[in-house]
Amino acid sequence: MFYREAGQFKTSYKADQAIFPILQDRVGLGLIIVLALLVPLFGSDFLINSFMIPFLIFALASIGLNILTGYCGQLSLGTGAFMGVGAYSCYKLATIFPEVNILVHILLSGFFAAGIGCIFGLPSLRIKGLYLAITTLAAQFFLEWCFIRIPWLYNYNDSGAIEVPTRTLLGTPITGPSSTPSVRYYVILALIIFLAWIASNLIRGRIGRSWMMIRDMDIAAELMGIKPLNAKLSAFAVSSYFCGVAGALMVFMWLGAAEVESFSINVSFQVLFMVIIGGMGSLIGCFLGAAFIFGLPIFVRALPDQIGVAINASTVDHISRMVIGALIIFFLIVEPHGFARLWQIVKEKLRNWPFPYG
Amino acid sequence: MELLQQIFIEPFVLIADIPDLFVQTIWEGFVSGILYALIALGFVLIFKASGVFNFAQGIMVVFAALALVSLHTKFGVPAWIALLMVIGIMGLLAMGIERIVLRPLVGQPDAILLMATIGLTLFLQGAGETIFGGEPQSMITEELGLPTGATDWEVLGGRVTFQHIDVAAIVIAGLMVAGLALFFSKTRIGRALRAVADDHQAALSVGISLNQIWVIVWFAAGIVALVTGIMWGARSDVSFALEVIALKALAVLILGGFTSIPGAIVGGLIIGIGEKVFEVYWGGIFGGGTEAWFAYVLALIFLLFRPQGLFGEKIIERV
Numbered sequence: 001m002f003y004r005e006a007g008q009f010k011t012s013y014k015a016d017q018a019i020f021p022i023l024q025d026r027v028g029l030g031l032i033i034v035l036a037l038l039v040p041l042f043g044s045d046f047l048i049n050s051f052m053i054p055f056l057i058f059a060l061a062s063i064g065l066n067i068l069t070g071y072c073g074q075l076s077l078g079t080g081a082f083m084g085v086g087a088y089s090c091y092k093l094a095t096i097f098p099e100v101n102i103l104v105h106i107l108l109s110g111f112f113a114a115g116i117g118c119i120f121g122l123p124s125l126r127i128k129g130l131y132l133a134i135t136t137l138a139a140q141f142f143l144e145w146c147f148i149r150i151p152w153l154y155n156y157n158d159s160g161a162i163e164v165p166t167r168t169l170l171g172t173p174i175t176g177p178s179s180t181p182s183v184r185y186y187v188i189l190a191l192i193i194f195l196a197w198i199a200s201n202l203i204r205g206r207i208g209r210s211w212m213m214i215r216d217m218d219i220a221a222e223l224m225g226i227k228p229l230n231a232k233l234s235a236f237a238v239s240s241y242f243c244g245v246a247g248a249l250m251v252f253m254w255l256g257a258a259e260v261e262s263f264s265i266n267v268s269f270q271v272l273f274m275v276i277i278g279g280m281g282s283l284i285g286c287f288l289g290a291a292f293i294f295g296l297p298i299f300v301r302a303l304p305d306q307i308g309v310a311i312n313a314s315t316v317d318h319i320s321r322m323v324i325g326a327l328i329i330f331f332l333i334v335e336p337h338g339f340a341r342l343w344q345i346v347k348e349k350l351r352n353w354p355f356p357y358g
Numbered sequence: 359m360e361l362l363q364q365i366f367i368e369p370f371v372l373i374a375d376i377p378d379l380f381v382q383t384i385w386e387g388f389v390s391g392i393l394y395a396l397i398a399l400g401f402v403l404i405f406k407a408s409g410v411f412n413f414a415q416g417i418m419v420v421f422a423a424l425a426l427v428s429l430h431t432k433f434g435v436p437a438w439i440a441l442l443m444v445i446g447i448m449g450l451l452a453m454g455i456e457r458i459v460l461r462p463l464v465g466q467p468d469a470i471l472l473m474a475t476i477g478l479t480l481f482l483q484g485a486g487e488t489i490f491g492g493e494p495q496s497m498i499t500e501e502l503g504l505p506t507g508a509t510d511w512e513v514l515g516g517r518v519t520f521q522h523i524d525v526a527a528i529v530i531a532g533l534m535v536a537g538l539a540l541f542f543s544k545t546r547i548g549r550a551l552r553a554v555a556d557d558h559q560a561a562l563s564v565g566i567s568l569n570q571i572w573v574i575v576w577f578a579a580g581i582v583a584l585v586t587g588i589m590w591g592a593r594s595d596v597s598f599a600l601e602v603i604a605l606k607a608l609a610v611l612i613l614g615g616f617t618s619i620p621g622a623i624v625g626g627l628i629i630g631i632g633e634k635v636f637e638v639y640w641g642g643i644f645g646g647g648t649e650a651w652f653a654y655v656l657a658l659i660f661l662l663f664r665p666q667g668l669f670g671e672k673i674i675e676r677v
Contacts, residue, residue, distance in 0.1 A: 075469055123661055130411050130468060130616070134608045135661055138654035145650050265605070269476055276473045315488065322484025328477035333462040336470050 003350040019200060036189055040182035048181040049254075055294050056185075056192045057250045062274040062286035063199050064242030069272070070280035071203060072235035073215030074124050075132055078139035079243050079271045084263030085113040085143060086244025087251040088153045091162045094252075095155060102167035102175055103187070106248045113244020114237040116143070121236030125229060128218075140265055147260040161259045164252050175252045184253045191249065195242065200283055202238060211235050212281075243271075270294075277331055279340025288339035296324055361643070369639035378516025383638050384631055389524040389593075391630020392531050396586040397607035398614065398622035399535070400579040405616050406555040407575040410460065411468065413475040416604025417482045418580060422448060423497065423587025423596040428490040430498050437501035441584075448580030456573045483598065492598065497591030499523065504592060527589040534585055535623065538578070547574060555617070609653035613660055614668055621668050629653045 003024050010016040020026045039052055065079050090109035094102060120139035124132050147153060154162050166176030173179040174187050202208050210231045213221035222228055251258040270293060278289020300320040335341055373380045400415040425447055429440035459474055499506055505522035542548040553561040554571045562568060590600060610629050614621025633652040641648045 069469070075472075123658060127661055130472065131612065131661065133472075134612050135654075135658045137605065137608060138651065138658040141654050142651040145647060149644070149647060265602075273473065273476070276469065280469075314492070318484050318487035318492065320484070322481050322488060325477045325480030325482070325484060328480065329459055329474050332466075332470055332474050332477065333459075336463070336466050 002353060003347055019197075019204070033193070037186075040185055045181045048185050051295060051298060053181065053185055053188055053254050054250075055290055056188050057246050057254055058271065058274060058294055059287045059290040060192055060195060060249065061243050061246035061271045062278060062290050063196060063283060064239045064244075064246060065271050066275045066278075066280065066283070066286050067199065067203070067211070067242065068235050068239035069275055070282065070285075071208060071215060072211040072232065072239075073128070074121075074232065074235065075129065076136040076239070077133050077265070077268050077272065078120060078136035078143075080263045080265060080267035081140045081143035082113045082117055082240045082243040083247025083250060083267065084147055084260070085116045085240075086110055086247035087258060087263070088147060088162065089113070089244070090248035090252060091155075091164075092153065094165060094167070098165075101169065102252065103169065103191070106191070106245060106252060109248045110241035110244040113247070114241040117236045117240025117243075118233050121233050121240075124232045124236065137265075140268060144260055144263065147263070159259075161257050162251060163257045164255075177256060188249060188253055191245075195245065196283060199242065203283070207231075207234060207238075215281075273328060277328065277338055279338030279343075282338070282340030284343060285338050285340035288343070292339065296327065300324065364643050365640065372639060376516065378518050379638075380635075381516075382518045383634050385518065385520065385524075387631035387634030388627060389521075389527060389630070390634070391627040392528055392623075393586060393590050393593075393626075394607050394610050394630050395623045395626025396531055396534075396582060396589070397604050398610040398626055399538075399619060400582040400586070401607060401611055402614075402617065402619055402622045403538075403575050403579045403582065407551055408460065408554075408572050409468070409558075410471045410475065411616075412579065413472060414478040414482060415579065415583060415607070416601045417479045417486070418448075418451075418583035419587045419590065419604060420596065420598055420600050421451075421482050421486045421587075422580065422584040423591045423600075424486050424490045424495070426584070426588065427495045427498055427591070427596055430501060431495070432490075437498055441502065444584055445581065448584060449577050452573050452576035452580055455576055456569060460572055461569065479601075483601075487598070494595040494597035494599075496595055497588060499592045502588065504588075521593075523589075523592045527592070530585060530589070534582070535619070538619070547571075551575065606653045609657040612657035618668070624668055629656065632656060 003022075005022055008021070008023055010021065015021065020029065040048060043052070061079060061083060064082075065076060068074050068076050086109045089112035090105050093100075093105040093109060097105070116139075120136060123135045127135070148160065151160075154160055157163075164175050166173050166178050168174065169187065172183055174183055203211075210221070210226045211234075213224065213226050214228060214231045214235075218228060221231070247263065251262070255262060274286065274289035274293045276289070277292055278287070279285030297320055300323050301316055304316055331338075397415055397419060400418070401412055404410055404412040404415070422444055426440055426444045429435045429443055430437050435443065455478065459478060460471075463471060463474055505526050508519050508521045510517045510519050540548075542552060550561070550566045551571055551574065553564070553566055554568065558568065561571075587596065587600075590596075594600075606629065607626075610622060610625040612625075613628055614623070614625030629652075633649050633656075636652050637649050
């Protein structure tokens with residue numbers, strides 16, 4: 001009833017291949033974008049800085065990992081390190097070429113991550129599944145070590161941390177301490193919309209279909225003329241590109257300064273949780289998963305204050321970790337296919353309403 | 359040229375010059391290798407019987423050790439009774455995990471089960487911190503009757519120090535592995551476990567209860583975790599930092615194969631000795647701290663040539 005494709009005829013090949021062929025999708029997406037644009041008008045700086053900005057950044061990283069894990073079927077635990085590669089290369093680019101716009105650097109830094117991702121993706125040509133996941137741990141720990149032991153990466157400063165310089169876009173500071181959260185939010189929002197659009201087109205296209213063929217059955221895909229080498233390495237490259245850009249955004253637009261701990265194995269797990277809870281092989285799932293996994297700890301920590309129970313901070317931290325672990329298990333049991341599946345069910349219900357079956 | 363000399367000549371000259379340092383290094387590596395092997399053993403037990411890649415093994419080690427120490431120091435339970443109580447706790451934990459986590463998730467893809475064990479890791483971490491506190495604590499070595507102190511031996515014209523607790527660790531680990539091997543090969547439950555590991559459906563059809571077997575393997579893994587926790591806690595402190603070290607057991611698994619107990623032990627020794635020797639003799643070239651990644655990079659290179667591991671029973675899915 002509310003979500004019906006019936007009556008929406010396509011009269012040209014172009015209309016048939018459009019990215020959102022259904023009117024309701026276009027309207028819904030338009031509404032979401034308008035709402036997203038309105039957030040800074042109503043939300044406080046706290047909301048923007050500690051939820052909206054990281055949520056968008058982690059959604060981008062989840063898109064990156066989802067391309068690799070959800071669409072190409074290669075499990076990876078090295079996301080945090082690939083984000084780190086993006087962040088450190090963006091930092092180096094910004095110090096070597098200070099006159100070039102920072103957005104160009106952020107988009108370029110993804111290519112360094114893509115290169116490193118390709119190198120650590122090589123084992124995927126011989127192994128898959130959990131074995132591959134462990135080899136990506138090699139990427140995680142080796143790169144973390146590089147971030148500490150190669151002082152050139154952080155310009156030989158004593159703290160070992162990378163500090164973000166102030167850079168402007170059209171005269172407005174968008175990075176560094178003097179930039180306002182709203183400005184940074186709009187810049188990130190624009191970048192995320194652009195990159196999500198690219199990702200969705202990549203997935204719909206020839207290359208994305210070759211990833212899915214490899215995921216579903218690699219031998220059949222090979223017999224049908226897909227080269228596993230090209231498909232897998234391109235998945236690693238594209239995935240690492242998105243992760244790298246997310247890492248650069250995380251440091252330049254959110255944290256402001258970062259050390260190696262910002263890219264630890266816990267970040268890898270966090271992003272993997274987002275992908276799995278959100279739904280493997282679904283772009284909307286990345287956003288839902290990121291909102292859930294990033295929002296949940298904030299919510300759980302804020303809860304005792306809201307209901308007026310005074311518990312000291314470290315206890316809240318411990319209990320929240322416990323609750324999050326339990327909730328993750330709960331969600332995996334209730335809906336192993338993630339929020340994307342729930343969203344599909346909702347769409348189906350909307351289509352059939354008021355009848356139970358279509 | 360100088361680099362080549364640093365890599366191929368100087369370390370060996372050093373080994374020949376100071377042989378006792380070399381023996382000491384190997385011994386240290388051997389002991390930590392045994393501990394890696396014990397963690398890997400816990401993984402292998404569970405993976406064999408249920409196909410679950412148990413990421414929570416590392417935190418189970420910490421959890422068991424923390425429970426033991428806290429029961430003794432905070433609640434004043436005598437050490438041996440505390441030990442028995444922790445064994446009971448691990449049993450309850452195994453039952454709870456089987457009932458609440460594994461049973462509803464039977465037949466889900468590997469990645470989902472892996473995620474569930476990572477969720478379990480977070481839960482146990484939070485629970486351990488809430489109940490026992492997050493601060494590092496020292497292991498109650500003496501109360502448990504474990505030896506302390508060290509002996510110096512004359513070896514090759516130098517002195518090599520052997521910590522008594524390390525010797526005890528190796529003896530206990532050896533006894534435990536022998537016990538497990540006997541359990542697997544001689545008892546009725548052990549045979550059922552092996553049947554399940556070979557073929558789930560065939561095992562079900564001859565009347566073996568999968569749920570019961572899973573409880574038993576998780577319990578066995580819990581006992582292994584407890585022993586590992588005691589040994590590791592005696593060498594350093596009992597703290598949550600141990601969990602990161604436990605990740606190295608994953609690299610051990612790659613070397614040894616996911617389903618092989620001898621593989622876990624040999625893999626553990628290779629990684630333990632390899633990383634110590636590499637750090638002492640070659641680490642300087644890389645600026646030190648190579649222990650953080652040596653195990654994983656070794657596993658990565660190893661995988662390219664022998665993906666099924668040293669003793670892997672079957673060739674893993676190759677592309």
